[in-house]
Amino acid sequence: MTKTHHEICLAATVSGATPPTREHFQLIEAPMPTVGAGQVLVRNRWMTVSAAMRTLMGDSPVPMPMYTVGNVLHGPAIGEVVDSDDPAHPIGTWVRHRFGWREFAVVAQPEQISPATGAEDAAVWLGQGLTAYVGLRVAADVRPGDTVLVTGAAGAVGASAGQIARLLGAAHVVGTSGKPDLLPSLGYDVAVARSDPERLRAAAPDGFDVVFDTVGGSLLAHALELTRPGARVALCGALAHQLAGEPATVPIDVMTLIGRRVTVRGFTASDHDTARDQWTRHCAQWREAGRLRFPHVSIDGLADAPRALIDLIAGRHHGTVLVGLP
Template identity: 35%
Template sequence: MTTSTQIQLTTRPAGSPTPENFSTVSVELPDLGPDQVRVRNEFVSVDPYMRGRMNDTRSYVPPFGLDETMTGGAVGRVVESTAESLPVGTAVLHGLGWRDLAQGPAAQFSALPDTELPLSVFLGAAGMTGLTAYAGLTRIAALKKGDVVFISGAAGAVGSIAGQVARKLGASRVIGSAGSADKVTLLKEKYGYDDAFNYKDAPVRQQLRAVSPEGIDVYFDNVGGDHLEAALDRLTTGGRAALCGAISQYNNTERTPGPDNMANLVTRSLKLEGFIVGQHQDLQPEFAEKMTGWLTDGSVVFDETVVDGIDHAVEAFLTMMAGGNTGKMLVRI
């Protein structure tokens, strides 16, 4: 028998998750059945949306089951196969993360293109992360040439790509927020942001007003809370907001008060729209062609924060939720 090391959710967090909410188990994998593959994962993704799946509440994806191995994005290579479509050695993308070895029907695994890009990029800039940025800016916010764009959580996995995509799409000015002075410097010196601020230095409303004297046309929201409220102050008439995430509220145990300036939606004809990237998979071919070119020629860059070992996956997740990552947080197996 072959043993797979896997991470399970054992209790549901109340507030911020702790290591005690999880357990590491060894699972014996059976022999492959017809048209199945066994994959040795090389990188496993940990993402903010997974925090919502730890609650037993209605959402756009089912909650994680207790005492069941969690799932999420992963990339790896086929090490054993009974499927002609995925021979041994094939690099694949799939949803059986939080484990070192994954096994199942070949239909659950997608062969990755043969490119010069590292395999990990298909979990980040060239994967769901990048597509989220692209879909939010193109389809949801309908970014136009000359728009001024504000992106919250701009040094995170989605934000660090969104700022660069906004520039590619013709934004005249790109502004970002981050949680440290080092990240603010990174935004301006590496990711091409025109201005950025540390949201911990002063109220976001005050800082955003200072760096957007003529207002903003598009807001890409990864944070929610005070960032959304500040953006509603600065959005110009006809402004659009793509609501991607609200990480500032994911660990809240009580209801969060809403913005105090919602009347601006009426007086300025604003549009706020939440979105889930899975609803925009039809953009994948268009996005893949553009992003592969941008990454290959170096006009879009990316960062990864990598934690080694499946036994440190929980640590990686908790660090990411606390803002300890730059770019995409990954677990390297």
């Protein structure tokens, strides 16, 4: 009998601002993949879902690998190597890769795989701490005494960003979220509801030295108005536009930014290998000292991965959303 495993494919693209539903996903039974020369077979144990996946399901192309109808979805996952033709990753080792949404995955390219520890650290390996670190340490260059704003502060990136900003020396950290009551436990001094951006001025009367933005839209526009001279703005995402199914455009007062010498920088964590090594070292030190945690929600079973993503987009989860594949 031919061995099989389960995968989740895109059944239909999501148009405009329409949220995804179960009908956009298809759970299928597929032949068990096998390894070729230099490849490894990974038994996925944990995967994660993120709001950015809604964009990849859409009908408006973005500069990222889009999901296509009839093909398996993809995303970060960790698991155990169960078959290997790669001496660097022998059977029994744990690895991280981007072939989630399936029980077993063949990984062919060395750059597509990296070491990981076991299941107990899933929230660390699949969380967005690296993105938060690169944005704050490299793109925004947080300095001791800075006043920092993080938008989307209860999301997978924001849940780490407030803590990391504090660990890098920030004196005052403000976060915006649809769930502001969650933020005091995540390193934020002041929590502002994302529906009330006018409160940002009261949260930081002297303005912001750093803006770490994951949302875009009116929040970013308000934040730019409140930048201090020499401020650094790190652009990480555009959730407001992604969920609305519209272009990520924000009105900017260019002369104000020029006059204040404000730096605006978009970034992706994958562009900074040196920072990745720094993050690995600092993360271990901060965790050992009990100064950094990774809030997460755990969902069991590949079949419930679509529901996990749907609920995340609807704002029912905060932090990293993990899906266990027992």
